[in-house]
Amino acid sequence: MLDSPTRFHLVRHGVHTEYGKLLSGRAGAARLNAVGRKQAARVAAWPLLGKPFAIHASPRTRTLETASIIAAAHAAEVDMVDALDEVDFGAWNGRSFADLDGDVLWDAWNRRRSAASTPGGETMMQAVRRIVRHLEEDARARAGGTVLCVTHCDIIRGAIAHYLGRSLDDILRFDIDPGSISTVEIGAGGARVTRINEVPA
Numbered sequence: 001m002l003d004s005p006t007r008f009h010l011v012r013h014g015v016h017t018e019y020g021k022l023l024s025g026r027a028g029a030a031r032l033n034a035v036g037r038k039q040a041a042r043v044a045a046w047p048l049l050g051k052p053f054a055i056h057a058s059p060r061t062r063t064l065e066t067a068s069i070i071a072a073a074h075a076a077e078v079d080m081v082d083a084l085d086e087v088d089f090g091a092w093n094g095r096s097f098a099d100l101d102g103d104v105l106w107d108a109w110n111r112r113r114s115a116a117s118t119p120g121g122e123t124m125m126q127a128v129r130r131i132v133r134h135l136e137e138d139a140r141a142r143a144g145g146t147v148l149c150v151t152h153c154d155i156i157r158g159a160i161a162h163y164l165g166r167s168l169d170d171i172l173r174f175d176i177d178p179g180s181i182s183t184v185e186i187g188a189g190g191a192r193v194t195r196i197n198e199v200p201a
Helices: 034-044 060-073 104-111 124-142 153-164 166-175
Strands: 006-012 054-057 078-080 145-152 181-187 190-198
Touching: 006 060, 006 124, 006 153, 034 060, 054 060, 060 078, 060 145, 104 166, 124 145, 124 153, 124 181, 153 166, 153 181, 153 190
Parallel strands: 006 145, 054 078, 054 145
Antiparallel strands: 006 181, 181 190
């Protein structure tokens, strides 16, 4: 067992207006749609959530809206955390998936996340390093309790792969659905993944 572990629930934001059409990334300000708002409400009512000590969110509109719905149900505040931001996709930010389909660099990105880079953005490893640094610094500062981190699909995938000791080339082998919860516990004895992609009913 871990010594006084801090429990981090990694929540993917709800469905938004650009979902499935654009690689929203850091472009624009996609807002939650009706489905996304319901997903956030289900996370807020999830029986295993308990009383979070803190709610952290990426600075994107879709994550802040998701976090705000959850926070309102728990009389909590939302702290915006840059380390939870979406991958910086560089020139791909805001591009349509239809437009990216067949792009050699895009294909390489989805085949070799451990080595490929985005055009003018960041690598997957850089994105993983920043969320892992945030989680571990926060765990050392708190030494217990529960923190909700509302962030993005690939950020959660990268963190899970890191703590499972898997290559970043494997992150497309598991799903992180909108409105889902994945959990990592971090303490003095190390870290363990206790939940992946649970979607509250």
